[in-house]
Amino acid sequence: xxAERSPANTWIVDDDSIYVYGLKKLISIKELNTQLSxxxxxxxAIYALKxxxxxxxxxxxxxxxxxxxxxxxxxxxxxxxxxxxxxGKKIAIYIVSSSVDLNDIYRAKNISEVSDYLFKPVRIxxxxxVFDNV
Amino acid sequence: MSFFEKGKLSGDDVHLxxxxxxxxxxIWKYNFNTREVKWSTGFYTLLGYQVNEIxxxxxxxxxxxxxxxxxxxxxxxxxxxxxEDTPSLQLRFLTKKNxxxxxxxxxxxxxxxxxxxxxxxxxNINRYKQDDLLSANNQITNDDAFKTARLGIWExxxxxxxxxxxxxxxxxxxxxxxxxxLSVEEFIxxxxxxxxxxxxxxxxxTVEDSRPFDIELLLRSAKNNMLWLKVKAVPVIDHLxxxxxxxxxxxxxxxxxxxxxxxxxxxxxxxxxxxxxQNFAYIVSHNLRSHTGNLQFMVNLFEQTETTxxxxxxxxxxxxxxxxxxxxxxxxxxxxxxxxxxxxxxxxVELEPMFKNICxxxxxxxxxxxxxxxxxxxxxxxxxxxxxxxxSILQNLLTNSLKYSHPDRQPVIKCYTFTEGKHIYLIFxxxxxxxxxxxxxxxIFGMYKTxxxxxxxxxxxxxxxxxxxxxxGGSIKVDSTVNVGTKFTIRLV
Numbered sequence: 001x002x003a004e005r006s007p008a009n010t011w012i013v014d015d016d017s018i019y020v021y022g023l024k025k026l027i028s029i030k031e032l033n034t035q036l037s038x039x040x041x042x043x044x045a046i047y048a049l050k051x052x053x054x055x056x057x058x059x060x061x062x063x064x065x066x067x068x069x070x071x072x073x074x075x076x077x078x079x080x081x082x083x084x085x086x087x088g089k090k091i092a093i094y095i096v097s098s099s100v101d102l103n104d105i106y107r108a109k110n111i112s113e114v115s116d117y118l119f120k121p122v123r124i125x126x127x128x129x130v131f132d133n134v
Numbered sequence: 135m136s137f138f139e140k141g142k143l144s145g146d147d148v149h150l151x152x153x154x155x156x157x158x159x160x161i162w163k164y165n166f167n168t169r170e171v172k173w174s175t176g177f178y179t180l181l182g183y184q185v186n187e188i189x190x191x192x193x194x195x196x197x198x199x200x201x202x203x204x205x206x207x208x209x210x211x212x213x214x215x216x217x218e219d220t221p222s223l224q225l226r227f228l229t230k231k232n233x234x235x236x237x238x239x240x241x242x243x244x245x246x247x248x249x250x251x252x253x254x255x256x257x258n259i260n261r262y263k264q265d266d267l268l269s270a271n272n273q274i275t276n277d278d279a280f281k282t283a284r285l286g287i288w289e290x291x292x293x294x295x296x297x298x299x300x301x302x303x304x305x306x307x308x309x310x311x312x313x314x315x316l317s318v319e320e321f322i323x324x325x326x327x328x329x330x331x332x333x334x335x336x337x338x339x340t341v342e343d344s345r346p347f348d349i350e351l352l353l354r355s356a357k358n359n360m361l362w363l364k365v366k367a368v369p370v371i372d373h374l375x376x377x378x379x380x381x382x383x384x385x386x387x388x389x390x391x392x393x394x395x396x397x398x399x400x401x402x403x404x405x406x407x408x409x410x411x412q413n414f415a416y417i418v419s420h421n422l423r424s425h426t427g428n429l430q431f432m433v434n435l436f437e438q439t440e441t442t443x444x445x446x447x448x449x450x451x452x453x454x455x456x457x458x459x460x461x462x463x464x465x466x467x468x469x470x471x472x473x474x475x476x477x478x479x480x481x482x483v484e485l486e487p488m489f490k491n492i493c494x495x496x497x498x499x500x501x502x503x504x505x506x507x508x509x510x511x512x513x514x515x516x517x518x519x520x521x522x523x524x525x526s527i528l529q530n531l532l533t534n535s536l537k538y539s540h541p542d543r544q545p546v547i548k549c550y551t552f553t554e555g556k557h558i559y560l561i562f563x564x565x566x567x568x569x570x571x572x573x574x575x576x577x578i579f580g581m582y583k584t585x586x587x588x589x590x591x592x593x594x595x596x597x598x599x600x601x602x603x604x605x606x607g608g609s610i611k612v613d614s615t616v617n618v619g620t621k622f623t624i625r626l627v
Contacts, residue, residue, distance in 0.1 A: 016424065018451050022431040025448075029438050067420070075573075098424035101416040121427040 008034040008134040009058075013045040013076065014065035014096070019120065023063075030124055034061075034131050041068040042076030050083060058089045060134040063122075066097045066104060073097070077111050084113065094118050094130060160256035162239075164192065164212070167249030171195050180237070180258055182230030201226035201234050212252045216243045224263065227256075236263035281306075284386030290318065290337070292370065292379035304384050307363065309355035326352040326360075333365065337380060344369040344377045350391060362391035410601075413580075418466055425459045465594050472523075472601050480518045480606075485511040488521075489549060492529050499536045505545035507532070514551040514558050517626055523602040527560075530595040531622055535564035540617065558626045565619040571612065578612060 014020055020038050027034060037059070039045040045062070052058050066073035073095060080093070095108045098120045108117045118126055154161060160177030164170070169192045178185045181199065188194055200208060204225045211223050223241065226234040241254035280286065286303030298321045305313050308324055318337065322330050329351040336347040346368040353361045367382030432455065436448045489509050493500065500507060517524070532547065539545035548563040569578060579600040580593070603610050603624055614620040 016428070018428045018455060019424075019431065021451060022428065022435055025435050025439075025444075026431075029435070097420075098427055099416065099420045100423070101420070120424060121431040 008060045008131045009037075010034045010061040010063065010131070011037045011039060011045060011048075011059040012063045013039045013042060013068070013073070014063070015040050015068045016065065023122070026124065027127070030127075032127060032131055042071030042073060042079070045076060046071070046079045046083070049080070049087075053083070053087050058087055059091060060089075061130055062091060062093045063096045063118075063130075064093055066095060066099060074107070077113060080113060081111075092130070092133065096120055096122060158257075161253065162195070162256060163251060163253035164195070165249050165251050177256055180229075180256055181227060182232065187230075199227045201228070212241060212243075216241055216252070223254075224259065235260040286384045288321075288365075288367075288382055288384050290341075290380040295341075295379070307355070307361065307384065307386055308353070309357040309359060324353055324355065326354055328352075336365075336367070340367055340369045340380045341377050344371055344375065350387065361386060362388045414469065418462075421462045422459075425455055425462060429455045429459075468594075468598060469601065472598065472605055475520060475522055476605050478520055478522075481521055482516050483519045483521050483524045484516045485524075485551060486515060488525060489528055492525065492532060496529070496532060496536065499533070503536065503539050503545055505536060505539060505547055507547045508549070510548075510550040514553050517551075517558055519606065519626065520602075523606065527599050527602055527624070530599045531562040534595055535562065535566060535620070538564075538566040538569075538620070540565060540567050540619075556627075560624040560626055562622040562624070563619065564621075568614045568616040568618050568620050569612075570616050571614050579610070 012020055012023060024036055024038075027036065037048075039048060042064075045064075049058070064073045064076060071079070077093075092115045093113055094116050095114055096118045097104065099105075100119070105117050108114050155175035157174075157176050158180075160180045161174040162177055163172040171190055171192050171194075173190050175185055178187065188198075196205065208223060208225055211220075220241065222238045224236060224238050227237050229235050236259050238257045238259045239254040241252055244251045244253065280301075280303050284303070284307065286305075286307060287301040288304055289299045291297045291299050296317050296319075298316050298318055300308075300313075300316065300321075302313070305311075322333050325333055332349060333351055336349055339345045340347060346366075348364070348366045350362060350364050353359075353363050355361060364385045364387045365382065366385075367380050369377040370379045370381050372378050429452065432448050432452045436445060436452070439445055439448065486509070489511070493507055499505075528549070532549070535547045536545070543565065546565050548561070550561050552559050552561070571578075579596050600610050603626070606627070608625045608627060610625075611623045612620065613623070
């Protein structure tokens with residue numbers, strides 16, 4: 001028997017509560033090997049990241065929305081770039097958005113810390129891949 | 135009859151007669167007392183006649199030969215005191231073949247035993263006079279052309295590189311009455327401050343590197359008229375190629391330039407509107423997609439779950455999505471309506487009663503947070519506007535101020551108007567939580583942009599407000615300090 005891999009520590013940064021609910025539900029139905037935390041905007045996530053860094057509890061994956069109040073996805077990336085040198089762990093960040101605006105897509109591709117740009121709603125295969133890559 | 139007949143000249147002068155008669159100049163003499171007239175041979179020749187071909191008398195002289203229009207002038211001259219300094223007269227005489235021609239005559243007076251005499255020479259100056267008149271005419275034509283083109287000449291004085299020589303037209307453009315000499319510095323100071331270094335640099339480059347220039351500058355004339363001028367110049371160089379002075383033209387291009395600026399403004403406005411329209415399309419697509427995406431998501435989950443409990447939960451989300459979708463479409467309608475309503479007629483809107491109505495409609499919201507709402511429309515009580523827009527603008531701004539009031543103090547909201555020049559301004563001020571404009575800037579007027587974790591923030595109000603204001607040619611600007619308050623300055627017209 002193959003040894004069970006430890007679940008991917010995944011953070012969802014998104015203000016759309018229905019989407020977050022659906023994602024959680026889907027993951028539990030499909031029994032994907034992941035553990036979810038949810039933050040409603042970039043500022044909360046940055047705050048939590050700083051704390052998690054001290055507690056050696058950084059996420060493996062961040063699924064980041066763009067349009068959020070208080071601190072949006074772009075500002076989050078800007079803040080993340082500042083604290084990245086202090087983190088010892090590789091964090092895979094996926095931008096997950098309904099925006100088909102090419103400007104948004106190019107902008108995301110130009111940020112080195114961003115692994116990929118996924119369109120909402122995310123398909124189950126894409127999610128599997130994201131967690132398997134960890 | 136010849137002027138100097140033999141024997142008529144006295145004594146020593148007799149030998150001069152043939153000489154005088156051979157000259158290409160005529161001599162005439164007139165005796166006031168006897169009205170006797172005498173002409174030299176040259177006089178006849180100059181006018182194209184043979185000697186004695188015409189009667190030599192006062193009548194012929196004054197009534198036939200001398201141009202009637204010059205008669206008063208001539209009489210005036212011979213009746214006045216005549217000295218050596220009396221200038222020559224320019225008169226028209228009728229010639230035999232060539233009509234009236236211009237002649238110059240120097241006159242002298244003499245009193246002797248024969249009576250009071252006036253005598254003079256006669257020289258044909260027709261060619262010279264014609265050229266003179268033509269050149270004067272050309273000068274007038276040139277002046278007219280320069281005047282019509284509003285074009286003048288300027289030159290840095292090669293003798294004194296710090297002074298400027300200007301043509302009359304330039305003084306006119308500058309509204310300078312007396313043609314005083316200007317230094318380069320004074321000349322430059324007539325242009326508006328941002329253009330002074332531009333002109334100074336251009337002149338420097340021309341002087342130093344012999345580089346010509348052609349620039350457009352805004353002038354403030356002596357009478358405070360603002361005028362766009364085209365200032366062109368080329369270097370004047372010596373045989374070594376060194377610039378010795380700068381010479382050029384100044385032209386009034388005000389109306390063209392203003393049209394151009396207006397056109398540029400329209401293009402900017404169009405570009406801006408286009409950009410916003412595209413942005414709008416993306417936003418609509420984004421928002422519709424996020425709802426339909428969620429709907430698909432929930433429907434899929436619904437199919438994959440079996441328990442009634444789970445299905446009920448998912449269905450409640452589907453209902454929420456349905457409501458959100460409806461709201462989004464309502465917002466889109468509202469935005470589209472801005473464009474359709476713009477064709478509606480403007481009416482005179484009385485601000486005070488309209489604002490009072492809005493306040494009473496929002497009475498509950500105002501009382502809940504115990505807000506103090508002040509208004510003062512005494513500076514401008516009414517405005518010609520689309521009433522629905524004005525109502526929407528006032529309501530959105532008031533709602534915005536109420537929504538983002540500061541929890542630690544009594545909310546104070548001020549709304550007032552004032553006029554400045556042709557413009558009417560509306561000010562909306564509050565002491566609310568404010569917004570960090572360095573961070574969010576103009577985004578606050580963006581669609582679906584919300585900045586505070588407020589559940590009732592939809593990010594549509596200010597977007598619509600700005601679109602309504604701009605649709606009627608106005609503008610909106612925001613000043614804000616976090617924890618102090620926010621001030622919207624709206625130029626309505």
